Amino acid sequence: MPKQTFRLNGRTVTVDVHPDVRVLWVLRDLLGVTGPKYGCGINVCKACTSHVNGRGFNPCAVRVGDLAADDEVTTIEGLAGTVDEDLHPMQQAWLDRDVAQCGYCQPGQIMAAVALVRKVRREQREIEDADLDSIRNICRCGTYVRIREAIEQGARAMA
Amino acid sequence: MSAVHRPLDPEAVAPPGVDRRSFVGYVLGGTTLVAAADLALGAEPAAAVPTVPQPAELYDLNDLLTDAARPTANLIRIELHEDGTASFALPRSENGQGVTTSTAMLIAEELDLPLDKVRVTLADARPELLFNQLTGGSNTTISTYTPVRVAAAVARGALLDAAAVLLGDEVAKLVAKGGIVQGPSGTASYGDLARAAASRTDRTVRVRLKDPSRFRVVGTGQGRVDARDAVTGRKTFATDLQVDGALPTMVCRAPTLNGEPRRLRNEAEVLALPGVTDVAVLPFGVAVRAETFGQCIDAVRAMKVDWRDGPVAGMSDDDVVRELRRAQLPLPALPNTPLSRTVETDVLCYFRSNSAMDTNSAIADVREDRAEIWSALKSPIAAQQRIAEVLGLPQDRVDVHVVQGGGSFGRRLFFDGALEAAQVSRAMGKPVKLMWHRADDARVGRGHPMCTSRVRAVVVGKKVVAFQQSHTSIETDYRHGLGELITATAASLPTGLGNLGFAETIFALTQEVPYDFGVVTQTLTETDDRFNTGSMRNIYSPDVRAAGELTVDKIATVVKEDPYEFRRRHLRDERTRAVLEKVAEVGDWGRAMPAGTAQGIAIHKEYKGASACLVELDCRDVQTGRDIRDGVGGPRVTRVTFAVDVGLPVNPRGLEAQMQGGIMDGIALALTSSMHLRDGHFLEASWDNYFYTRQWNVPPEVEVIVMPPTTGVPGGAGEAGVAASFAAVACAYARATGRSPSYFPVNHRDPVEFSVKPYVPPVPPSPVNGLKKIV
Ligand code: FES
Ligand code: FES
Numbered sequence: 001m002p003k004q005t006f007r008l009n010g011r012t013v014t015v016d017v018h019p020d021v022r023v024l025w026v027l028r029d030l031l032g033v034t035g036p037k038y039g040c041g042i043n044v045c046k047a048c049t050s051h052v053n054g055r056g057f058n059p060c061a062v063r064v065g066d067l068a069a070d071d072e073v074t075t076i077e078g079l080a081g082t083v084d085e086d087l088h089p090m091q092q093a094w095l096d097r098d099v100a101q102c103g104y105c106q107p108g109q110i111m112a113a114v115a116l117v118r119k120v121r122r123e124q125r126e127i128e129d130a131d132l133d134s135i136r137n138i139c140r141c142g143t144y145v146r147i148r149e150a151i152e153q154g155a156r157a158m159a
Numbered sequence: 160m161s162a163v164h165r166p167l168d169p170e171a172v173a174p175p176g177v178d179r180r181s182f183v184g185y186v187l188g189g190t191t192l193v194a195a196a197d198l199a200l201g202a203e204p205a206a207a208v209p210t211v212p213q214p215a216e217l218y219d220l221n222d223l224l225t226d227a228a229r230p231t232a233n234l235i236r237i238e239l240h241e242d243g244t245a246s247f248a249l250p251r252s253e254n255g256q257g258v259t260t261s262t263a264m265l266i267a268e269e270l271d272l273p274l275d276k277v278r279v280t281l282a283d284a285r286p287e288l289l290f291n292q293l294t295g296g297s298n299t300t301i302s303t304y305t306p307v308r309v310a311a312a313v314a315r316g317a318l319l320d321a322a323a324v325l326l327g328d329e330v331a332k333l334v335a336k337g338g339i340v341q342g343p344s345g346t347a348s349y350g351d352l353a354r355a356a357a358s359r360t361d362r363t364v365r366v367r368l369k370d371p372s373r374f375r376v377v378g379t380g381q382g383r384v385d386a387r388d389a390v391t392g393r394k395t396f397a398t399d400l401q402v403d404g405a406l407p408t409m410v411c412r413a414p415t416l417n418g419e420p421r422r423l424r425n426e427a428e429v430l431a432l433p434g435v436t437d438v439a440v441l442p443f444g445v446a447v448r449a450e451t452f453g454q455c456i457d458a459v460r461a462m463k464v465d466w467r468d469g470p471v472a473g474m475s476d477d478d479v480v481r482e483l484r485r486a487q488l489p490l491p492a493l494p495n496t497p498l499s500r501t502v503e504t505d506v507l508c509y510f511r512s513n514s515a516m517d518t519n520s521a522i523a524d525v526r527e528d529r530a531e532i533w534s535a536l537k538s539p540i541a542a543q544q545r546i547a548e549v550l551g552l553p554q555d556r557v558d559v560h561v562v563q564g565g566g567s568f569g570r571r572l573f574f575d576g577a578l579e580a581a582q583v584s585r586a587m588g589k590p591v592k593l594m595w596h597r598a599d600d601a602r603v604g605r606g607h608p609m610c611t612s613r614v615r616a617v618v619v620g621k622k623v624v625a626f627q628q629s630h631t632s633i634e635t636d637y638r639h640g641l642g643e644l645i646t647a648t649a650a651s652l653p654t655g656l657g658n659l660g661f662a663e664t665i666f667a668l669t670q671e672v673p674y675d676f677g678v679v680t681q682t683l684t685e686t687d688d689r690f691n692t693g694s695m696r697n698i699y700s701p702d703v704r705a706a707g708e709l710t711v712d713k714i715a716t717v718v719k720e721d722p723y724e725f726r727r728r729h730l731r732d733e734r735t736r737a738v739l740e741k742v743a744e745v746g747d748w749g750r751a752m753p754a755g756t757a758q759g760i761a762i763h764k765e766y767k768g769a770s771a772c773l774v775e776l777d778c779r780d781v782q783t784g785r786d787i788r789d790g791v792g793g794p795r796v797t798r799v800t801f802a803v804d805v806g807l808p809v810n811p812r813g814l815e816a817q818m819q820g821g822i823m824d825g826i827a828l829a830l831t832s833s834m835h836l837r838d839g840h841f842l843e844a845s846w847d848n849y850f851y852t853r854q855w856n857v858p859p860e861v862e863v864i865v866m867p868p869t870t871g872v873p874g875g876a877g878e879a880g881v882a883a884s885f886a887a888v889a890c891a892y893a894r895a896t897g898r899s900p901s902y903f904p905v906n907h908r909d910p911v912e913f914s915v916k917p918y919v920p921p922v923p924p925s926p927v928n929g930l931k932k933i934v
Contacts, residue, residue, distance in 0.1 A: 035392025102255025104565025142823030
């Protein structure tokens with residue numbers, strides 16, 4: 001079996017798997033990293049949202065073979081580590097607003113929120129309502145209102 | 160007709176000399192302290208039934224769920240540990256509704272222990288509890304409020320007794336606070352006392368519960384106990400569990416709803432695919448087990464299967480509508496005088512999906528002589544019975560572990576995933592982790608049946624003299640234990656109700672018209688059991704209430720009254736009137752609105768509580784003309800004011816979250832979310848097909864008001880937000896557009912906004928372009 005190598009939450013990992021397998025399943029089924037959730041498998045629901053090299057991506061839609069050995073994948077499990085804290089400011093905002101209900105979509109929501117804040121910062125602006133409206137992550141528990149509040153709080157706290 | 164109220168304060172009806180806060184509990188034998196209480200404690204016997212009020216006013220679904228527990232009483236237990244924590248296995252299921260948090264609060268309150276020292280887990284199936292391990296009807300807190308507190312009070316008492324011995328002080332001189340007992344001679348922590356307070360034998364004790372006026376935890380807003388796990392990715396759902404050998408497993412399903420496989424033509428080819436370990440043909444489809452779910456998806460797509468058509472092959476929405484129209488009973492004759500005016504409403508609600516984010520899933524390890532199941536189950540005993548029956552095992556050889564679910568909305572009252580997993584594991588002779596693909600969960604998973612709701616009201620002068628509502632629905636499946644529960648309780652139901660079928664009983668026990676409208680009747684007719692249905696969040700109420708409240712608006716127009724004032728004047732129940740007045744005041748009812756926008760107001764009364772919703776809806780082009788990629792914009796709710804009175808809010812913060820979720824559901828039901836049946840199958844196979852509320856539909860302003868305690872006992876919360884919200888949006892739509900909708904959601908007959916995914920293969924391919932779509 002071919003070996004696939006990439007960086008995951010700060011460590012280099014090598015997995016014996018067919019290069020065609022999507023990253024989501026390498027994470028969940030082979031590496032036991034279950035923070036990124038399955039909600040559709042076709043890049044629609046955004047429950048699996050994670051980061052690659054600091055940008056938001058959906059591992060259900062990427063072949064593991066398409067990752068380079070130095071591509072840095074960050075899942076919800078590794079988010080706090082990127083700021084050397086127990087919690088990333090966005091996670092703290094999520095706690096402060098008590099956003100989660102069942103919690104299933106929330107790892108993806110938080111990762112998408114961080115990516116969105118970074119994106120608007122790159123565009124040298126701040127989060128606006130239109131940005132919040134553009135978030136595609138589903139929450140079937142309907143926590144959207146608190147998600148919006150938490151993103152605004154988390155964005156303020158993000159360096 | 161006069162309203163019949165339940166007594167507001169249960170203590171007020173106690174016969175003189177009887178202490179309503181005094182209960183019997185148990186200290187059970189163990190190495191550390193184990194306190195217990197009967198799960199059937201504290202259920203108020205239902206009131207006697209006079210003939211005039213509607214059944215739900217006097218004896219509702221929650222009385223039935225609570226009464227059903229009575230004859231099958233059994234113990235729930237709280238254990239104290241040497242690390243100073245208390246643990247409790249709740250015989251209910253948590254799917255996001257917050258019952259683990261509210262239960263931990265009750266224990267923390269009565270035990271005088273900090274909330275973070277209370278651990279609430281979910282109990283395995285406990286067959287001895289019979290009907291008392293069913294999570295539904297928003298009944299958890301209603302039915303467990305007293306027993307949980309009694310067990311905690313027993314534990315506290317035993318700790319104080321042990322502390323008295325240890326410290327050499329009298330119990331009366333001791334104070335328990337924050338997990339520490341303080342006395343004149345010193346202090347001892349609960350951890351120190353856990354062993355000393357243990358009993359070698361079981362003994363009965365009488366305890367007195369805390370006076371609610373002394374509550375410090377109950378009634379305060381608390382964050383969810385599992386919030387940190389949720390935001391760090393540590394919270395585990397069924398598919399996150401690692402069980403030895405339980406490899407990913409998926410099912411290839413038929414191109415028509417509930418079709419069956421005849422044979423797999425290319426088994427060898429499928430088995431040769433990378434990662435695949437096993438294939439099995441079962442009545443519901445062809446299962447495949449592989450190293451990863453991705454490889455299961457590829458294998459499902461590669462399968463060449465001959466299918467037998469399902470029972471609704473060839474049918475489309477319009478066929479079902481015709482069937483419903485045929486099943487409708489004529490509305491009874493109404494008083495007809497020259498001065499009377501008749502107001503009519505006839506709405507059709509299309510099929511809707513209760514698919515959660517976490518699809519139907521379960522782990523099963525079935526051996527020759529035993530089976531073990533892990534799944535998010537709201538009726539674990541029914542699941543255990545059925546799985547044992549299908550596997551031909553004695554019920555006590557099937558261990559059923561209840562796992563946290565990623566949402567339920569009624570879906571997890573059934574155990575479709577667990578039953579399938581058990582059958583697949585048996586067929587393959589190996590443990591499996593079975594997960595439904597989203598496409599199946601959306602198309603084949605259970606949903607809310609299509610229905611019509613007809614209302615006719617007769618108005619004489621300014622008075623409503625009759626109001627009748629006839630609800631006709633595709634059959635709602637209750638074969639998940641609620642059925643047995645009703646059978647078991649039928650004898651004790653108020654006169655006449657015991658003779659109704661399950662569905663009619665549920666309907667009669669949940670629906671009521673809380674207005675003073677003269678002669679009121681509400682009836683249910685159900686037809687056709689070929690669809691995969693279940694009780695979606697709040698069962699009949701959202702549809703029934705939307706049709707009812709649209710009618711109330713029409714009546715108000717006929718009598719030339721303001722819709723709010725008209726409701727206020729006719730409400731029979733003070734709590735409902737109070738929430739209505741609250742939203743009108745806070746939400747600025749009656750403020751001037753531009754053309755194309757409008758307010759809508761509605762109420763709902765159920766789950767021993769009352770709610771009211773005031774929305775503002777914008778139907779102008781600025782909203783409906785929005786260009787949203789792969790999504791539906793449509794009219795946008797721009798402001799929501801919602802008030803809820805649940806009697807006693809245990810956790811107002813959790814309740815607010817529940818109401819916000821219910822509001823999102825109500826918006827979706829009114830405006831965007833439905834299933835289209837076309838040629839024997841539903842079209843919607845993804846979240847970009849089935850339009851549950853998305854961020855672009857979310858109202859910019861949402862305010863939820865939790866009313867202060869009114870009855871002193873908690874009512875249900877899990878579903879209470881939906882009905883009034885749906886109805887308020889429906890009423891706002893009618894007022895903004897000048898047309899009272901005749902079907903819901905209002906966009907159902909628009910051309911579908913997506914390209915329909917194929918049925919063969921039944922699941923879409925996994926994309927490969929994710930690195931091009933980086934944000
Ligand atoms: S599972 Fe990846 S976007 Fe839905
Ligand atoms: S919190 Fe349940 S799906 Fe979002």
